[in-house]
Amino acid sequence: MGATLKDATAIVGIGQTPFAKRLPESEKRLACRAIVAALDDAGIAPSEVDAFASYTMEETDEVEIAKSIGAGDVTHFSKAGYGGGGSCATVAHLAAAIATGQASVGVAWRSRKRGSGPRPWTNTRVQLPTPAQWTRPFGLLRPADEIGMLARRYMHEYGATRDHFFNVALACRNRANQNPAAMMYDRPLTREMYMTARWISEPLCLFDNCLETDGALACVVVSAERARDCRRRPVYVHAAAQGLPAQHHGMVNYWNDDPLTGPAWTAARHLWKGADLGPQDIDVAQIYDAFTPLIPLSLEGYGFCGRGEGAAFTEGGALEIGGRLPLNTGGGGLSEAYVHGFNLITEGVRQLRGTSTAQVPDAATCLVTAGEGVPTSALLLRS
Amino acid sequence: MRAERSPRGTTAGTESMTVRDAMNTSLPPATDTAPDPGADLLLPVPDDDGAPFWEYAARGELRVQTCSDCDEPRFPPRPCCPHCQSFTAHWQRMSGRGRIWSYVLPHPPLLPAYAAQAPYNAIIVELAEAPRIRLVGNLVAAPDAALNSVDPARLRIGAPVKAVFHALPGGPTVPRWVLERP
Numbered sequence: 001m002g003a004t005l006k007d008a009t010a011i012v013g014i015g016q017t018p019f020a021k022r023l024p025e026s027e028k029r030l031a032c033r034a035i036v037a038a039l040d041d042a043g044i045a046p047s048e049v050d051a052f053a054s055y056t057m058e059e060t061d062e063v064e065i066a067k068s069i070g071a072g073d074v075t076h077f078s079k080a081g082y083g084g085g086g087s088c089a090t091v092a093h094l095a096a097a098i099a100t101g102q103a104s105v106g107v108a109w110r111s112r113k114r115g116s117g118p119r120p121w122t123n124t125r126v127q128l129p130t131p132a133q134w135t136r137p138f139g140l141l142r143p144a145d146e147i148g149m150l151a152r153r154y155m156h157e158y159g160a161t162r163d164h165f166f167n168v169a170l171a172c173r174n175r176a177n178q179n180p181a182a183m184m185y186d187r188p189l190t191r192e193m194y195m196t197a198r199w200i201s202e203p204l205c206l207f208d209n210c211l212e213t214d215g216a217l218a219c220v221v222v223s224a225e226r227a228r229d230c231r232r233r234p235v236y237v238h239a240a241a242q243g244l245p246a247q248h249h250g251m252v253n254y255w256n257d258d259p260l261t262g263p264a265w266t267a268a269r270h271l272w273k274g275a276d277l278g279p280q281d282i283d284v285a286q287i288y289d290a291f292t293p294l295i296p297l298s299l300e301g302y303g304f305c306g307r308g309e310g311a312a313f314t315e316g317g318a319l320e321i322g323g324r325l326p327l328n329t330g331g332g333g334l335s336e337a338y339v340h341g342f343n344l345i346t347e348g349v350r351q352l353r354g355t356s357t358a359q360v361p362d363a364a365t366c367l368v369t370a371g372e373g374v375p376t377s378a379l380l381l382r383s
Numbered sequence: 384m385r386a387e388r389s390p391r392g393t394t395a396g397t398e399s400m401t402v403r404d405a406m407n408t409s410l411p412p413a414t415d416t417a418p419d420p421g422a423d424l425l426l427p428v429p430d431d432d433g434a435p436f437w438e439y440a441a442r443g444e445l446r447v448q449t450c451s452d453c454d455e456p457r458f459p460p461r462p463c464c465p466h467c468q469s470f471t472a473h474w475q476r477m478s479g480r481g482r483i484w485s486y487v488l489p490h491p492p493l494l495p496a497y498a499a500q501a502p503y504n505a506i507i508v509e510l511a512e513a514p515r516i517r518l519v520g521n522l523v524a525a526p527d528a529a530l531n532s533v534d535p536a537r538l539r540i541g542a543p544v545k546a547v548f549h550a551l552p553g554g555p556t557v558p559r560w561v562l563e564r565p
Contacts (some may be wrong), residue, residue: 131459133429136425138520139497145505199502
C-alpha cells in the first residue's frame with residue numbers, strides 16, 4: 001500500500017470576508033483579506049505558505065496572491081475546473097501535495113464578485129462551441145435552465161414535487177436565519193412565499209436558485225503532524241475524491257444512458273472506498289446547492305438513500321437540525337452566500353470545531369460536496 | 384458556419400443528399416415590416432465535429448454522427464467512437480420523429496431576444512430510432528413560428544413530436560419540433 005490521504009492532512013485555518021450583493025473592494029483585495037484571516041486563524045505566518053490551490057474560474061492568481069500576502073517559495077500550485085465542481089478539489093489537491101511531501105502549508109481560496117459583477121451566461125461573445133451549439137440557440141441559456149431540464153425529468157420519473165424542493169430551500173434558509181454572516185440572516189422563508197414566487201425556469205422558481213454574492217473565503221491545509229501545533233482544533237481530511245463519470249457532458253448531461261445519475265455517484269464511490277466511514281456515519285452534510293434539485297440528486301449519489309428516493313428523504317424535517325441529516329448549516333449557497341461552494345467547506349470545519357451558529361451536537365463527521373451536474377469533488381471531514 | 388466545408392461521405396443505404404428539399408437554404412427574406420420574432424436569437428457556433436450537423440440541417444435533414452465500424456450513433460459529435468475508438472464515421476439520417484424527454488419554461492432575466500418571447504419553451508427530444516440521442520430544441524406551432532407559439536399546457540413528457548427546419552435570420556438553419564398530434 002502506497003501513500004494514503006486518509007487523515008494525513010487537516011484544515012487548520014478558515015477565513016472569510018463579509019458576504020453581500022455588492023462589496024466595494026476588488027476580488028484581489030477580498031482574496032487577500034480572506035487568506036490572511038485564515039492564516040491568522042491557524043496561527044501560521046504567511047511566509048510559511050508554499051502551496052496554493054483554487055478554481056480555474058478564479059480571477060486572482062498565485063503570483064499576485066503570493067506576493068501580496070508575503071508567501072515564501074511556493075512549490076505546489078494547482079487549479080480545479082468546472083466552476084463550483086472544483087471547490088472540494090482545491091483542498092484535495094493540497095492534501096495530496098502535502099501528504100506526498102510536495103509542500104507543507106497550503107492555502108485554498110475563492111474570491112468572486114458574482115453579486116455585483118456580470119452573470120456569466122449573458123456573455124454572448126465567449127461561448128464554448130461544445131456543447132453551447134446544441135443548447136444556447138434554443139434559449140437554454142442559464143444554468144437554471146440546464147438544471148431545470150433534469151429537475152423536470154426527475155419529478156416525472158420519481159414523483160418528486162415542488163414541496164420537496166421547498167424542503168431544501170427552507171432548511172437552508174432556517175440555518176441562515178441563525179447565522180449573522182448569512183445574506184439571508186434576517187429574511188425568513190415561508191411555504192407561501194415559495195409557492196407564489198416568480199419563476200426563473202419552470203419548474204424552478206426564485207427560491208430554487210442560489211444567491212448572487214460578492215465575497216471571498218480561504219482555508220489552510222497542513223499535515224496532521226503539523227496540525228497538532230496549530231491554534232485551532234484540527235479538522236482532518238479523512239477522504240477526498242473527484243468525479244467525472246463515463247460519458248458525462250457537464251451541466252447539459254442529456255446525452256448518456258442515464259442522465260439522472262451524475263458526478264456525485266462517481267465521486268461517492270471513490271470517496272467511500274477510501275474511508276473508514278459510510279453514509280450512515282455522517283453527522284452533518286454540506287451539499288452543493290446552486291439549485292434545490294441538486295440536493296435530492298446528491299443524497300442519492302452519495303448513498304444516503306436509494307435511487308429515486310432523494311426527494312422523499314427531505315420529508316419530515318430530515319434536513320433540519322435534529323433531523324436525519326442536518327444540511328448546509330450556515331445557510332449554503334441558497335441562503336448564506338454563493339461563492340462557488342467554498343462556504344460549505346468552511347462551515348464543515350466550524351461544525352467539527354463545534355463553533356457553528358447552528359451546531360449539530362457532538363458532530364464528528366461531515367460530508368462536503370462540490371457542484372453536482374458538473375465534474376465534481378467531495379471531502380469527508382472528521383474531528 | 385463554414386460554408387466551404389462539405390458534409391462528409393455517407394455509407395450505402397443512407398439517403399442521397401441530392402434528393403432533398405432545399406427550401407431552407409433558399410428561403411426568401413421576410414417581406415413584411417413587422418419585427419422578426421427570431422431576430423437576434425443566438426446562432427449555433429459549430430466546432431469541427433459538429434459542423435456537418437448544421438450543414439445537413441440547412442438542407443432540411445436531421446442526421447446523427449454514427450460510427451462506420453460498429454454502427455453506434457453518438458451525440459454530440461466527436462472525433463472518435465467511444466465504443467470502438469474508430470475514427471471513421473458517417474452521418475445517419477433520422478426520421479425526425481421523437482418524444483419529449485423533458486422541458487423548461489424560461490422566464491426573465493434572459494438575453495433580450497429571448498426575454499421578448501418569454502416565457503417560451505425549451506425541450507429535449509429523444510429520437511425514435513436512437514432514444515439515447517436527445518436533442519435540445521423548441522416546440523413550435525409551425526417551422527417559422529415564435530418560441531412561445533405553443534400553449535405551455537400542451538407540453539408533456541412523452542408527447543410525440545417531429546422535426547421541422549427553420550432558417551434563423553442570421554443564416555443557419557436549426558431543427559425545431561412540432562407536435563405529431565397538434
